[in-house]
Amino acid sequence: QKLKLDSFGKGIFNSVAKDSTWSMKFGLRMQYLTTIGLDADENSHFDFDPNNLKTDTKVRRYRLKFDGFVLSPKLKYKIELGMSNNDTGSANEYTKLGPKLILDAVLKWNFYKNLELWAGQTKLPGNRERVISSANMQLVDRSLLNKEFTLDRDMGFQLRNHHTIGKQFLIREVFAITQGEGRNITTGNVGGQQYTSRVEVLPFGAFTSKGDYSGGDLKREPTQKLSIGATYNHNDRASRQRGSQGSIIEIIIDNDKPEDDVFATTDVNTSFVDFMYKYKGYSAMGEFAYRNADDTKLGSKPVKVGKGYNLATGYLFKNNYEIAARYTQIDYKGVANTTEQYTVGVSKYIVGHALKIQTDLSYTTVDYASKGLQYRIQFEVHF
Amino acid sequence: QKLKLDSFGKGIFNSVAKDSTWSMKFGLRMQYLTTIGLDADENSHFDFDPNNLKTDTKVRRYRLKFDGFVLSPKLKYKIELGMSNNDTGSANEYTKLGPKLILDAVLKWNFYKNLELWAGQTKLPGNRERVISSANMQLVDRSLLNKEFTLDRDMGFQLRNHHTIGKQFLIREVFAITQGEGRNITTGNVGGQQYTSRVEVLPFGAFTSKGDYSGGDLKREPTQKLSIGATYNHNDRASRQRGSQGSIIEIIIDNDKPEDDVFATTDVNTSFVDFMYKYKGYSAMGEFAYRNADDTKLGSKPVKVGKGYNLATGYLFKNNYEIAARYTQIDYKGVANTTEQYTVGVSKYIVGHALKIQTDLSYTTVDYASKGLQYRIQFEVHF
Amino acid sequence: QKLKLDSFGKGIFNSVAKDSTWSMKFGLRMQYLTTIGLDADENSHFDFDPNNLKTDTKVRRYRLKFDGFVLSPKLKYKIELGMSNNDTGSANEYTKLGPKLILDAVLKWNFYKNLELWAGQTKLPGNRERVISSANMQLVDRSLLNKEFTLDRDMGFQLRNHHTIGKQFLIREVFAITQGEGRNITTGNVGGQQYTSRVEVLPFGAFTSKGDYSGGDLKREPTQKLSIGATYNHNDRASRQRGSQGSIIEIIIDNDKPEDDVFATTDVNTSFVDFMYKYKGYSAMGEFAYRNADDTKLGSKPVKVGKGYNLATGYLFKNNYEIAARYTQIDYKGVANTTEQYTVGVSKYIVGHALKIQTDLSYTTVDYASKGLQYRIQFEVHF
Numbered sequence A, B, C: 001q002k003l004k005l006d007s008f009g010k011g012i013f014n015s016v017a018k019d020s021t022w023s024m025k026f027g028l029r030m031q032y033l034t035t036i037g038l039d040a041d042e043n044s045h046f047d048f049d050p051n052n053l054k055t056d057t058k059v060r061r062y063r064l065k066f067d068g069f070v071l072s073p074k075l076k077y078k079i080e081l082g083m084s085n086n087d088t089g090s091a092n093e094y095t096k097l098g099p100k101l102i103l104d105a106v107l108k109w110n111f112y113k114n115l116e117l118w119a120g121q122t123k124l125p126g127n128r129e130r131v132i133s134s135a136n137m138q139l140v141d142r143s144l145l146n147k148e149f150t151l152d153r154d155m156g157f158q159l160r161n162h163h164t165i166g167k168q169f170l171i172r173e174v175f176a177i178t179q180g181e182g183r184n185i186t187t188g189n190v191g192g193q194q195y196t197s198r199v200e201v202l203p204f205g206a207f208t209s210k211g212d213y214s215g216g217d218l219k220r221e222p223t224q225k226l227s228i229g230a231t232y233n234h235n236d237r238a239s240r241q242r243g244s245q246g247s248i249i250e251i252i253i254d255n256d257k258p259e260d261d262v263f264a265t266t267d268v269n270t271s272f273v274d275f276m277y278k279y280k281g282y283s284a285m286g287e288f289a290y291r292n293a294d295d296t297k298l299g300s301k302p303v304k305v306g307k308g309y310n311l312a313t314g315y316l317f318k319n320n321y322e323i324a325a326r327y328t329q330i331d332y333k334g335v336a337n338t339t340e341q342y343t344v345g346v347s348k349y350i351v352g353h354a355l356k357i358q359t360d361l362s363y364t365t366v367d368y369a370s371k372g373l374q375y376r377i378q379f380e381v382h383f
Helices: A144-149 A208-213 B144-149 B208-213 C144-149 C208-213
Strands: A003-005 A013-017 A023-039 A054-070 A072-082 A102-112 A115-123 A153-165 A169-178 A194-202 A225-238 A240-242 A245-248 A251-253 A266-279 A282-293 A306-316 A321-332 A337-353 A355-366 A369-382 B003-005 B013-017 B023-039 B054-070 B072-082 B102-112 B115-123 B153-165 B169-178 B194-202 B225-238 B240-242 B245-248 B251-253 B266-279 B282-293 B306-316 B321-332 B337-353 B355-366 B369-382 C003-005 C013-017 C023-039 C054-070 C072-082 C102-112 C115-123 C153-165 C169-178 C194-202 C225-238 C240-242 C245-248 C251-253 C266-279 C282-293 C306-316 C321-332 C337-353 C355-366 C369-382
Touching (some): B102 C023, B102 C054, B144 B282, B144 B321, B153 C054, C144 C321, C208 C266
Parallel strands (some): A003 C013
Antiparallel strands (some): A023 A369, A102 A115, A321 A337, B013 B023, B023 B369, B054 B072, B072 B102, B102 B115, B266 B282, B282 B306, B306 B321, B355 B369, C013 C023, C023 C369, C194 C225, C225 C266, C306 C321
16 A cells, blocks of 8 residues: 655655644655766867766765745745765865755744744855756756855845735845855854845746746746846855855964864955846846955965856747757956856756756857867756 | 644654554754854953854754664664764764764664663663753753763663562663764774663652653643662773763774774773752752773873763743753863853743754853853754 | 554555656665674684674664656666765765765666666676675675675666566676766766676576575575576776775876876776576575786786685575575785685574574685684664
């Protein structure tokens, strides 16, 4: 005898207490990725000798997810654990030498009208690409902009609100105070806290099924939908090259106990402007990012300052094949070069984002000279 | 359609086989902790400049729990996995450089009358505070006594018995033979085994819902309840500063294969006397600990010998708010100082220990001079 | 109220969607192992002083398992996660310094008749002993042959077919192209791919309940069953001492980014011939292994080349006790010695392989001189 459950893609274990005191949905998802890369030679030419190809196959992401409510639907929780070696990142003395298994562990309390207080570890309201789940991407992976500028996750508090002006003009506001050191740090805060504000306007109302935070127009919006967002982030006395992320700028005093280490710190500011547009299977997304620091020369690994932008667009055919393209440009100051990346991709959504095959091809240049080619194919299954 | 489950706090997945050949309860719990600390300066004064505050926010504990029986209710099992970086401790070459995910993995076989044989890894019958689950604590965390003297977990066997004299005078006995190296060690035993004996007397009978191993009198015992316990532990040729715990005393020969390393060892003895008292919302708990070693000068990090005690008390109001206080004193020999800690705390038990907010403030002195202040606030949810 | 589930040993959570779009079985298993060893002294004598005994108690294996189908029973998946420190192996810079939690993560697509395409990480079709689950072994653990020659797991693709000639003569073929670096590597492929072919013939038809890949004749085959298998494996420009496994032969250029490290590589070929025979409680299994390399002198840790074989046999009594014996011999070239190991064991299968106690005693010689004695006792429970 077997338990009878919901259709595929809606969670493995979807339960609610008989007395409605809590609920839980348990999900699981995984991504298999194969990458074939070719680096240009010193003359920026590509030599297509099979021996020059770099291949890489791996479980890119493997996640366990738990979400639901406690006591009342007004108190929700979300937990996500990563199990693949790519998920758990690099262990170091600031994470007790352990893998970073916990991605999200957050409580969301709707304490008044539309106001929600979030507490715990989760994504900051940074660039749109990052906040879109890695399960719901339009291309095989996020852009270089995200890699270089994302605020990623942090521990702390977020206050969220939304309201509608007139019939459908939707505005969302988020303000976050967080530790500023990134996820899974066990040795406490360095310098001051990190402050993040974000405003979004959706002049034509909410997207179908939260489509403003999902790649591709899988819901084929019958009317035009647009979201424009802007984020400002201030990391007070940050210790890392990308604020809360990346390598440590410099360790000044290395103690026996890592929680007593002393770091070079400087204030780091990061801003984003981004948008998402969808209409009848057509989608476009763009992001602009800018980072600066009070002291851009500090330490042996100074803060990476500069700007970047990207633009992605795609069209979903009736047969649930999608073609998409993306252009990304990164300009880091000091590091005197411009990186550009052109990506084209094809996706087959078998059961939406829950079961899909995606493939893309990227061409990267540095200062307008060829640097690398990369072909990727990825399979996603999401229970 | 959703599965219909039990009320909140009783496990996520509570199941039994149709033919009663096994059962399993699956639970999950997490603790979010924020700490704000202030160290005294060299003159033992506190300078309340915000820049001097040390803050730390983290997922303190994140656990998956499985328990139930196999074949017959007389053969029970308990498994607890830790997922937070604080849970998985520090990886080292004696744990295959891996995180210590497994907390408990133990079988409990009731083979004759009240006799139970336990096999596997679990907590030793050491000090009461340690054996109380970290989910059921009266203050935000355990005392300094526990930190310095606990026997914690180990791999091996425990024999447990209990009997009642007269109407209600309950006596419990435990004897354990374990490896003596602590949890999750993959490189085998060093020196001899570790032997632990514990006796408990409960003159007024068992506490309601195992309240002798739960912080605070949440069950508001209608009649007085008391438990007095005493533990004696002998670690034959121990290799660590606190017997089976803490830093290695000294590595004499460091081999390529960590299982062949040779260590400085000496016999270590640890004793505890403790009690728990509860009556109508009032509770008191006390512990005394004493550690000695055959050779107290051995190695570059000799065994930490000395004594400590603590006393905690609390009262639970009708509205499920509790106020509690704790005093702890630690005296290590050789290390010529006395550490004292005063803690006061307030807890709001929303759904008993399963959903609660706790906060406390601690003041620590060393040799009667101010050393540190620490404020903590913690949220616990326990499915 | 409790969920009503299947009998013990058939998975914890056995479910199928109401619309048959997916299924999942969730299982969990653990092994407790205690080992007592005695090394021979320099004169190859055993001194049975208790102080010379090396003891080791641990959670040997602790696994979470998920398997089922997606969309159609023709698209199956299998996931296995390891949680014990022994399971997660040694973290290193090629696994992002993280534990190797993922054992299997594989999709199996039956796309045409008996043809199946497997994609992901799982065991290669190497020696029979390895492919037999560690839950279903006849003795406490696998032989030295497996330790020295196994192909273990890898990332990539397998094509599998089977067909029957006449009434019952069953033939199976497998061909695999995989990365050749072993499991959970995050830094991509080194050298070329790894190619593995295997053919199996079962002249008397399939074993009951896949008994050709399970230790001991627990199904007491009423008629004789035999499987003979042969594997040939070619690892194109391998970087490790045992092909995809073991220590790195030599790092030639150690970059900051481990994915750019340059390694000494040489082609490595491994072959196996093995068989399984079962009849009325009696079972016999044998394996022969041979490894060679293009350049057997390369690097500071050259490829281990040589051969090995083992032979195991057992008889299951009516009361589900089994006695078994195994002989293993390993001859590594260059390393001028022959290792032999004699093992005898007794198992009590309480609920088949799902709940059992196993114990064995091994005697090892090197060049016909006594080297070591080892006694092991293991408990397995498999929900």
